[in-house]
Amino acid sequence: MSWAFNKKKIAITFMVMLAIIYSFAQPMDNIASKQKVWKKLIVPTSLIAVGLIAIDEANFVSRFHVLEKRQENFSGFSSHLDDYFQYAPIAVAYGLR
Secondary structure, three states: HHHHHHHHHHHHHHHHHHHHHHHOOOOOOHHHHHHHHHHHHHEEEEEEEHHHHHOOOOOOOHHHHHHHHHHHHHHOOOHHHHHHOOOOHHHHHHHHO
């Protein structure tokens, strides 16, 4: 991916975030509520920025790279809990019902 493509993705992301900020159903009455909105956007904005920066061909970490490193460092590890973790979301959904 080229740098121009990443710049385009970043620009689109920020435009969408600005549209979300200014599309509230009711106008904000005071300065304190505006400050709360900005505080709520700090973490998501930083995570999106880090994610967009990480999507680069030179720095991209693929699933196969992670698998290779896991096999390299923990080749003898075996656990049967993984067989049951795939059903955890269903159990939580029915448990919270």
